[in-house]
Amino acid sequence: MSGGLQDRMAAATRDKRVIGAIRLATWRKVEKRETALASLPHADDLRARAAQIRRHTIEHLPRYLGQFAERVAAAGGHVHFAANAAVACQIITKLAAARTLRLAVKSKSMTSEEIHLNAALEAQGVQVVETDLGEFIVQIDRDRPSHIITPIIHKDRKQVAEAMVRELGCEYSEDPQVLSMIARHHLRDIFRRCDLGISGVNFGIAESGTLCLITNEGNGRLTTTRPRVHVALMGIEKVIPRLTDLPVFLKLISRASGGQAMSVYTTLITGPRKPSDRDGPEELHVVIMDNGRSGILNGPAAEVLNCIRCGACLNACPVYRNTGGHAYDSVYPGPIGALITPLLFGPAHAELPRASSLCGACKVACPVNIDIPALLVRLRHLSRGQQPWSKRLLMQLWSRAMSSPTLYRWGQYLLRGIVADDGTGWATRGPGPLGAWTTQRDLLRPAARSFRERWREELRDDA
């Protein structure tokens, strides 16, 4: 089990092309985030306020969800509750079948990735087209997203150009401007013909039943206004109490994501098209999905539900930067993925929280102040029983030995003895478990005289 993740991560570090692309992109985003936050007055207060609103909402989730559902219905929308992925897919495929909807456009939604909605719809004969440029490229390249905000962070221009030429039959160009114009033309035609629009939800506002959607390309607006039917898929944790809470998050989310002061499009939707409206869907359905979230809510890591999916922790994370998103084998990679993946999808992913140096860069980056490293340690503690017996035994023996000053000293002598002296003060091949250490770096030999020996022999009386 653990070997799986360890092998995937090791292999990922060797893919120089992907790692090169990711390093470049993540560092750029980290710098932009830092600059954008530095230019925001009282950024720390704002983050504390955002964290407080999230904490409050999650603590009173049933109340706010109830209010949200009630207000969505009052505004003319239909509300569906889905206990799990299968139910959510079923609700949406049935909806499509009952109205003979054939062509669906989708604006980026992690939740729909989480439940494999595209496959479910396609199995029912509904064609699904991704409209976010990155997602679109992932789709035509039959790839998987590797980042929650920047799905093709792992691709360089050349790979994008090759996929476009192959799938769309266009002329080869590496110019992003040219490539996005080609995609735009292609997608415009799809938008003309589609009859179902599927979107995620960034924030669901309880007091008014309003959906807030944040995009940069305008595809979100087209997806939610052009087709006859709009289905919004939202995790139960996405609700916030009031409209006045929204600016707190709007100020933070795009800055944290990639250093923009504001996303290009912020769409607020309350109910379906009204007689006075010039556009908008005839029907609006909101699917509120649990899929394991209420289990998290009542568990020791409920804080992860505060996440607003900005992706800042991924960009800041040196493990993510050096392995990329695919190695996590989850729709949610990076530090937040290392937490929610095992929480949502079970013990098969229990090793993920261990794949971190606990450096805390994610905590520094998180706009809602989630203490990711502390939660990683908590999950490690909860899954310690799944660690190999040899490691558990070693830990036990080590802690027993280290709590005895005599055994501690013997241990020091032993270490000095087994780390072979080749006369340079360094070992290039460590003994036993230290063998893994010396695959990457040399091992300093223990000093000929430890501090405690120096203390005993001269330092004590040196005053």
Add this chain to the structure above:
Amino acid sequence: MNVALFVTCLTDTFFPRAGEAVVRVLRHYGCQVSFPAAQTCCGQPAYNSGFHNEARRLAAHLVDVFTAHPCDCIVTPSASCAAMVQHHGPELLAGDPHRAAAAQAVAGRTFEFGRFLRERLQVDIAAALQWREPVTFHYPCHARDSYSPAELQAWLTPPLCGSTNSGAPLRLPLHVDQCCGFGGLFSVDYPEVSGAMLAEKLDGLAATGARLVVCNEAACALQLAGGAHRRGLPLRFQHLAECLAEALGLMEPEA
């Protein structure tokens, strides 16, 4: 002031010179220094790996050792071990009726070396330092509770005038607070990832052109120096205490 040293297992075993420098510098500033010999390890490797029962045993031992040893403050050259004693020790021992209060008391008296100099002794670290060559530094991730990257930078930046400094500059590495990739058992469980992070960090340090790297954390130093040695990079790693001890004439410069 009466100071008890918590030297930490890695400093004791691999970097005794840094421990010795701490003793000399503290004495230089008028402290009475003692070393409770029964001390071992703070339990951080076990704690971070989620083995909290094992970590609790070591936290209990540490609290017992320092409770039996009267002193005003406990000073340690490692910020991550300081954080372990300050935060996780009390957390682990909260349910222990004999030690909960003692763990809090020990936590309250524990300081990382640089923080202690600044806060308790009001030493102007930058003014006391002297660089005979360009220098750069590594910021240890787990130092956040003890000092910020900006603070460390300020400690290491010699004043512009009015001192004996030769004017050798502090060179900022790219991405100052980037992790070295050690992370305790992470470095042996995920050696390739740890190695990739190490390479990224070493590239940044080497690019400064400085050969002396100030690194106030034995764990990071073990990782960074090991990586530099493997790659043949001419980098030397010293604890702030060693730099101070040399500048103050308390220790011979290292060869």
